[in-house]
Amino acid sequence: MEEILKHFPNLTPEQISQFEKLEEVYTEWNAKINVISRKDIHELYTKHVLHSLGIAKVMEFLPGASILDVGTGGGFPGIPLAILYPETKFYLIDIIAKKIRVVNEVINALELKNVVAEQKRAETVDEKFDFIVSRAVTNMPDFVSWIRHKTKKENNHEFTNGILYLKGGDLTEELKDFPKAVEFELKNIFDDEFFDTKKVVYLPLKYKG
Numbered sequence: 001m002e003e004i005l006k007h008f009p010n011l012t013p014e015q016i017s018q019f020e021k022l023e024e025v026y027t028e029w030n031a032k033i034n035v036i037s038r039k040d041i042h043e044l045y046t047k048h049v050l051h052s053l054g055i056a057k058v059m060e061f062l063p064g065a066s067i068l069d070v071g072t073g074g075g076f077p078g079i080p081l082a083i084l085y086p087e088t089k090f091y092l093i094d095i096i097a098k099k100i101r102v103v104n105e106v107i108n109a110l111e112l113k114n115v116v117a118e119q120k121r122a123e124t125v126d127e128k129f130d131f132i133v134s135r136a137v138t139n140m141p142d143f144v145s146w147i148r149h150k151t152k153k154e155n156n157h158e159f160t161n162g163i164l165y166l167k168g169g170d171l172t173e174e175l176k177d178f179p180k181a182v183e184f185e186l187k188n189i190f191d192d193e194f195f196d197t198k199k200v201v202y203l204p205l206k207y208k209g
Ligand SMILES: C[S@@+](CC[C@H](N)C(=O)[O-])C[C@H]1O[C@@H](n2cnc3c(N)ncnc32)[C@H](O)[C@@H]1O
Pocket: 070, 071, 072, 073, 074, 075, 076, 077, 093, 094, 095, 096, 099, 120, 121, 122, 123, 134, 135, 136, 137
């Protein structure tokens, strides 16, 4: 929690209590349904929560904005971002029902009013969103093919609607067909070697009717 406050010092008491509660809820539910590797649960805040919040260091989501989290698994990056942006609407999807079950338990335990989680395949989502976030689901070309028609035409943000994807490693090959993609290094953003090879890739997507 200290790490989160260091990087996001303006949290309200409610947000602090929601972030604190994550450990208890995930520990309880992960024992029943494994959504986070058991060894990682001890590093919930750095490996999952703070990592997810890396997206917030690149893009500030405005009240009323809508965000789709594709392949959310146990709720990352969607749940930490939804705590940070209580006035922004989050739609978390995954194809695996038991993962969504855990995500819904977390949503209920934290009383998050701005999040809906459903078992759904990305390719079958009909709505349009301001931004699409994700972590560790598939390579960028496949990902873009799933969601390329799912961004809204306009928003009130400083940047064009598009994808914010948490990725690791050398992305030169994967991003070669996306000249507009911008890579943000989390190591620099958090000033922390833990985030060594981790990045947020921002890919603006032109609206396609
Ligand atoms: C490696 S996990 C990552 C989970 C989470 N984003 C995280 O970083 O902890 C990838 C997730 O993507 C989901 N997934 C794969 N293909 C999908 C699709 N076409 N639509 C929605 N979810 C998908 C899988 O079920 C799995 O839960």
